[in-house]
Amino acid sequence: MSTDGTTPTSAPEAAPAPVILELVGLRKEFGTRHSNVAVDDVSLDVHENETLALVGESGCGKTTLTRLLLGLLEPTAGSVRFDGQDLASLSAAQLRRIRRQMQVVLQDPYSSMNPRMRITDIVAEPLLTHDPEARGRRARARNRERVGELLEAVGLDAAIQDRYPHEFSGGQRQRVSIARALALHPRLLVLDEPTSALDVRVQATVLDLLAELQQRLGLTYLFVSHNLAVVAQVADRVAVMSEGRLVEVGEAAAVLRDPQHPYTRRLLDAVPVLDPRRGRRAAERAAATAGAQSR
Numbered sequence: 001m002s003t004d005g006t007t008p009t010s011a012p013e014a015a016p017a018p019v020i021l022e023l024v025g026l027r028k029e030f031g032t033r034h035s036n037v038a039v040d041d042v043s044l045d046v047h048e049n050e051t052l053a054l055v056g057e058s059g060c061g062k063t064t065l066t067r068l069l070l071g072l073l074e075p076t077a078g079s080v081r082f083d084g085q086d087l088a089s090l091s092a093a094q095l096r097r098i099r100r101q102m103q104v105v106l107q108d109p110y111s112s113m114n115p116r117m118r119i120t121d122i123v124a125e126p127l128l129t130h131d132p133e134a135r136g137r138r139a140r141a142r143n144r145e146r147v148g149e150l151l152e153a154v155g156l157d158a159a160i161q162d163r164y165p166h167e168f169s170g171g172q173r174q175r176v177s178i179a180r181a182l183a184l185h186p187r188l189l190v191l192d193e194p195t196s197a198l199d200v201r202v203q204a205t206v207l208d209l210l211a212e213l214q215q216r217l218g219l220t221y222l223f224v225s226h227n228l229a230v231v232a233q234v235a236d237r238v239a240v241m242s243e244g245r246l247v248e249v250g251e252a253a254a255v256l257r258d259p260q261h262p263y264t265r266r267l268l269d270a271v272p273v274l275d276p277r278r279g280r281r282a283a284e285r286a287a288a289t290a291g292a293q294s295r
């Protein structure tokens with residue numbers, strides 16, 4: 001019964017999770033005469049613990065947008081707020097502290113790994129860069145222990161620490177790069193086509209791992225992808241980007257089943273066969289929320 005004495009006819013809507021990342025009127029121009037507008041008036045909220053997929057064709061501005069939100073590029077106009085703080089208002093030291101909370105996993109981890117570095121040094125690299133306590137000879141044993149924990153968290157054996165990247169498969173290397181991304185206890189992961197270089201079977205195991213980590217660690221994912229079948233599997237919401245603009249943002253199930261924008265429809269039509277369970281994750285979450293509310 002509600003406080004005014006009436007009996008609600010349906011379960012109350014769950015309060016939305018807090019906003020962790022807020023993009024407001026973001027614009028980025030390149031070129032001497034600002035002729036190339038890579039990101040054009042993008043406003044978007046990302047909520048804690050959700051997976052927001054950013055989709056669009058090559059060249060639509062996805063990479064530029066992620067570089068802006070990570071504070072790696074300065075916007076021509078607009079702002080990026082992480083946890084309520086405008087990145088432009090921060091000192092270099094404050095920006096470094098915020099950046100620890102946002103980590104990136106790239107499509108091809110091999111290209112971002114120094115082949116001459118052992119796995120232990122690859123995974124510990126963010127610790128050594130950001131955490132003064134991780135430097136120095138005395139910290140070595142502690143770092144190894146932490147790297148071991150991180151490797152186990154992504155389903156690898158802690159004993160692989162002294163081996164080199166070339167000794168591992170693509171899927172295992174992607175697990176190593178996820179372990180590295182988790183080293184600083186981030187809150188937001190930008191997953192930039194994290195499974196595109198993997199075959200379908202391995203892709204599924206990495207997606208399962210990401211889902212499990214998200215639940216266990218309360219992570220928020222910005223999942224950049226052009227693969228709508230993968231997006232259907234992982235996303236709570238989808239943001240569709242075309243020529244620098246967001247043309248459609250909504251619940252994954254709704255956007256993928258009933259796209260409103262002609263560009264989204266074209267993207268979907270270009271996928272030969274989309275999983276009939278498309279929007280599965282969003283639908284499952286909605287059902288779980290409804291179930292929890294009715295209990």
Ligand SMILES: Nc1ncnc2c1ncn2[C@@H]1O[C@H](COP(=O)(O)OP(=O)(O)OP(=O)(O)O)[C@@H](O)[C@H]1O
Pocket residue numbers: 030031036037038056057058059060061062063064065
């Ligand atoms: N540093 C730069 N200097 C000039 N133009 C750039 C720069 N970075 C990106 N651009 C341009 O901005 C536009 C958007 O590029 P961006 O790489 O963000 O797209 P994308 O959607 O990530 O593409 P892809 O999926 O191929 O990586 C393109 O026209 C690109 O040429």
